[in-house]
Amino acid sequence: MEHRKMNGGKVFISVLCVAAVCSAVPVSDLLDRASQRSDTLHALSTLLTHELDSHFPPLGRVIMPRPSMCHTSSLQTPNDKEQALQVSESDLLSLARSLLQAWIDPLTVLSNSANNLPHPAQNSISNKIQELQEHSKSLGDGLDILSGKMGAAAQGISFLPYRGGNDIGHDKISKLTNFHFLLSCFRRDSHKIDSFLKVLRCRAAKMC
Numbered sequence: 001m002e003h004r005k006m007n008g009g010k011v012f013i014s015v016l017c018v019a020a021v022c023s024a025v026p027v028s029d030l031l032d033r034a035s036q037r038s039d040t041l042h043a044l045s046t047l048l049t050h051e052l053d054s055h056f057p058p059l060g061r062v063i064m065p066r067p068s069m070c071h072t073s074s075l076q077t078p079n080d081k082e083q084a085l086q087v088s089e090s091d092l093l094s095l096a097r098s099l100l101q102a103w104i105d106p107l108t109v110l111s112n113s114a115n116n117l118p119h120p121a122q123n124s125i126s127n128k129i130q131e132l133q134e135h136s137k138s139l140g141d142g143l144d145i146l147s148g149k150m151g152a153a154a155q156g157i158s159f160l161p162y163r164g165g166n167d168i169g170h171d172k173i174s175k176l177t178n179f180h181f182l183l184s185c186f187r188r189d190s191h192k193i194d195s196f197l198k199v200l201r202c203r204a205a206k207m208c
Contacts, residue, residue: 070185
């Protein structure tokens with residue numbers, strides 16, 4: 001326990017040091033780092049979805065909720081790169097931060113549910129969900145620093161509360177279906193975040 005506390009303290013100090021260093025880093029460099037992190041986040045969520053698909057019951061595909069049921073669907077976002085190019089830098093960053101903020105609680109639900117997921121790759125899925133949480137937290141911290149350098153407009157966040165509860169189901173099919181649905185929503189949003197940050201990086205480099 002003492003060892004864990006010491007490690008936790010080191011991690012906390014490291015985060016503070018990173019935050020202090022990042023405050024002096026140019027916006028273009030911060031965007032490069034954020035874009036790399038968001039790319040990893042989306043790639044990992046895609047890998048997780050494929051892993052779930054390997055043993056997903058056919059009935060689950062029939063009863064799977066539609067994407068419009070994702071708790072972040074109410075947020076108005078650009079549909080493609082062309083639309084994203086019409087949105088201001090501060091608004092794009094605000095959208096990315098809003099989506100990340102909206103997934104703090106649902107990712108915890110996924111992490112807790114993965115421990116008892118009726119799937120042959122349960123251990124692997126559980127580990128990858130924890131990675132998602134870590135990458136999402138790290139990206140969120142980075143975007144917070146970035147928003148501070150981009151002005152007040154970039155610091156606004158739209159709150160999108162998750163009301164799905166902590167219970168994803170009691171039987172095998174409902175557990176797998178609800179878990180898969182929540183993960184597919186995250187995969188969709190991680191793609192949006194990645195796209196927004198790539199547009200921001202492109203603009204910072206004056207290439208679009």
